[in-house]
Amino acid sequence: MHRREGLAKLTGRERYVDDLALDGCLWGATVRSPAPRGRITAIRFGPDVDWSQFVIVDHRDLPGPNEVLLIERDQPVLAAGYVRHVHEPVLLLAHPSREVVRRAVRAVEVVVAPDPAVLDFRTPPRAEQIQYGPDNVMKRLRIEKGDVERALARAPVVVEGVYQTGAQEHVYLETQGMAAWLEGDVLVVTGSLQCPYYVLAALKHALGRDETRVRVIQAATGGGFGGKEEFPSHIALHAALLALEAGRPVKLVYDRGEDMAATTKRHPARIRHRTGVARDGRLLAQDIEVVLDGGAYVTLSPVVLSRAIIHAAGPYACEHVRIDGRAVFTNAVPFGAFRGFGAPQTQFANERHMDVVARTLALDPAELRRINLIRDGDTTATGQVIRDGADRVAVLQRALEVSNYRVRREEHAAFNARHRFRRRGMGLATFFHGAGFTGGGEVRLESRAQVAGLPDGRVEVRTANVEMGQGTLTAFAQIVAARLGLSPDEVLIAPADTTRVPNSGPTVASRTVMVVGRLLELAADDLRRRLGLDAAATGERVVAAIRDRGRGHGREIVGEASYRPPPGVAWDDGAYRGDAYGAFAWAAYVAEVEVDLRTWATRVTDFVAVQEVGRVLNPTLARGQVQGGVAQGIGWALMEECQWKDGAMANARLTNYIIPTADDLPPIRVEFLEHPYPHGAQGAKGIGELPIDGPAPAVVNAVAAATGTDPRDIPLTPERLMALAC
């Protein structure tokens, strides 16, 4: 089945927030902090601007608490006298002319008396830099299994390594934007977002309104990748404050420079491994320390840290594991959700480290992984017993076959011996990704989804999960159509409007198809029950029953389902032990690279991605998710680098922050092994994030193999590779 909204996108008819024509609309803009930390001593309005023509809002104009509601309430909507990072919002302006408001922003000077800022998360803070708790640590988490110290002491070989990953910018092609206006007493906010109910909650909290007076509607969203998970609450609040003050609609749309400079990014990380191994390659002990740069506010860092450490030991069976994690406060622009959510950082470290271990033991990297991959009955680092029937070794074997791993490696050895300055190599990564919220997270969300029978006989899906490119509309239509024996065209999808759809949770964590799709199957069953039909009733019988009911009562009939955890899933949040996720997706990726020793430029010449994600619902969409994730992962591995200067991103534009073009990537060859997951829609597991976890280690392992270097940090730019090679 083709993407539902595909033709509208191809022809440019799809309407994103900046495409909406709003009568009498003002353009909003944000005045930001010039300094990473300090007290605001003055705000000076330039003399050449007639400020009476502007709507101006600061922290004193908030009707409710000056807090952006999230895990903590530490982040203000607008800075109140003190700033903690560069580009922190201080003041909002609105004016009928976009050009005029842009100029006006430059005419406002925010004067900051600086305090000592923390700009490097890797060095311990001095006393005058402490800003969070006793030591700037926002969150500590620990996983412990077995007795690591004893196992390390007894291990015949111990391999250590330190690995670092840089910040990554999402570069969704549509920048962040929101529009807000009043309809009577109801504040309506629409824009680019992943989680309508997060935005609703933030608006209710800081504006002091209940849900009868706030409504959030998702506009077409041009990519999110996590960047539109928590951040849209900020812009929504800003647009809303301006609209309330102005009494007119306000649009607040970031240009690319502002979006790159001021919004969240992937957390930089430093990860230390100490691994005990037997001479035959069996993992005996894994001691891992994970440190994330959280930036200046807590945002989602504690949960990113959680997912980071749960994935840090990889898909391997090891009796003795200890993982220490901490997220630390710095005066960097806050880091936040980004596809993979901590797991790409720790699995880069783990998979690169596996190659270091293999080299130390003189073992084939593929063999080292085959020996240690979890078999059914083995446990993960949190003690979760894996018994899903998926064959992880088969996934690895298939990746080796498709990439022609062994033959190509021999060919590369011959090529490298012959060629003056070109070096080829293969690299491998085996990894996993837990789908859905961690531990009891899904239970706490209390997600609800509905399938409604409309009076005219059609069926409507109602969830708060959004289309942002990944194919939600198509997948949901397919799932409900299949359940009720209808054609997908007969299934409508309600817009993600908080007055129309129940809270089915955020569109994050690879949970949409697996968790919410499953809820829709159950809601469809509930609809059938309410229609008085038996479970076998499909197609025309369902439609006829809905129509009959509509004629009789003149109204719709709604089937609903609420989340229940799969049986036997248990998680202990205190001890950080147990079943972290209902299901894991498993993968093995192989990269082939060619390095030009004249320029140390790396080109990925082949990429094979094999994964087990449960049942694949829509091969085109699934393949697209994998290829897109791989492309993002290759960019992160080789070229995407945020450069920082005094706490600000110095290269906040697309000519200087480089992402791959079509000409930088090879065809990405995708295969699925399918082992249906009984608690996901049609047997599906989550897929969206898995493909960002593997490419970076696969590519860097390939560069290491090609050049004989031992890179530990990404992005592995030509400049970094040169430093290793010379």
Place this chain on the structure above:
Amino acid sequence: MLIAFTLNGAPVSFEIDPAERLLDVLRYRLGLTGTKEGCGEGECGACTVYLDDLPVNACLVLAWQVRGRRVGTVEAIDPAILGPLLEHGATQCGACTPGVVMTACWIRRHVEVLETHTLRELLAGNLCRCTGYDGIVEGVAGMIREAERGAREA
């Protein structure tokens, strides 16, 4: 200032501020919002339009520079030729898509360019963050095959 040009085959003329880009005029004066702004620096190609039959970035053209010339936008593209893009998954979030479509349709009309250029080189001016480009490259190849088949059958 008053400018006149041909837009999607029809003459148009109206007053503009001289500092307005072609992109601003299309989107905010004419409501042709199919042309997207992705970066404002000619890097991403989301604002690709035709100027006298060559693809250009509308963010790097001042509106008065197109006086007397022909401008084409995605709104004038025949949806009937876009099937292969849909089939191969060439669009996901859709923000880069209209620009991709403009480049794709230009290549389809000028297949001789493939004697010297690869599809990937020709598409390098259209950044996409969702697809990894395979769906796009295969989709454009499919469009070209369909056009050639159509030409043979005609």
Place this chain on the structure above:
Amino acid sequence: MRVLLPESLPEALALLSREGAAVPIAGGTDLLVHWPGAFAAHDRTYLDLSSLETLRAVHWTEGELVLGGLTTYWDVVQDREIGAEFPLLVEAARQVGAIQIQARGTWAGNIVNASPAADGVPVLMAYDAVVVLEAAGGRAEVPLDRFYRGYRETVRRPDQLVVAIRLPRRRYDVQVFAKVGQRRAQAIAKVGLAITHSPAGWRVVAASVAPTVRRCPALERLLRDGVAVGAPADLLPAIERDVSPIDDLRSTAEYRRQVMARLLYHELRERCGWP
């Protein structure tokens, strides 16, 4: 913002001599980057060149290829004759942004924009291009390798317009262009290099390693004299004399030096009989 809209070259030159501060604009691909926030640029006067179609054409004479003042990169990419005789022009043009930029950007614009990272200028300079400047008061010709006075500074007077670029036709036995960016396509050069050899001698031109694109006399001498080179590092002393790379957002001075040496070495190794 003021816009001057001449209909002919004489009119354009007259306007330029009257309006000393007017900025000629052709493709605009450099001038319009981040335009909405470039407020200082909004307040200038611009001279539109788009009506001067005659400046677009390419001419051949017995001894020369003449690019017009409005010849675009794409005009050259498509031109098979240019590809056959001046292949570096096509190679360089194909690496300027992507087709959307190549369709608008002009060679003359690349010259006067005076970016040290220009892609078009190194190959023109390696072909001994001469810049033809015209003003209401008359015509002047300046060899491209004497066109730049410093970072973003040229010898062009505000009343002069680049109307043509003349390239002598020669028999070349070495023609090399290399551009190193952070990715293959659509990147700003971290190092650019153009090398030619003809009966007129060696030309080595480097970009992104000095305040301007520039010829490298020490390297040219080294090649002319057939100095023995055993490894890329042997080229570093001459590179030190010729260029002054810096650390910036895109790369490091050390990388630029090393890559320049390695590219030169490997590109010329066979021709020069180096080991």
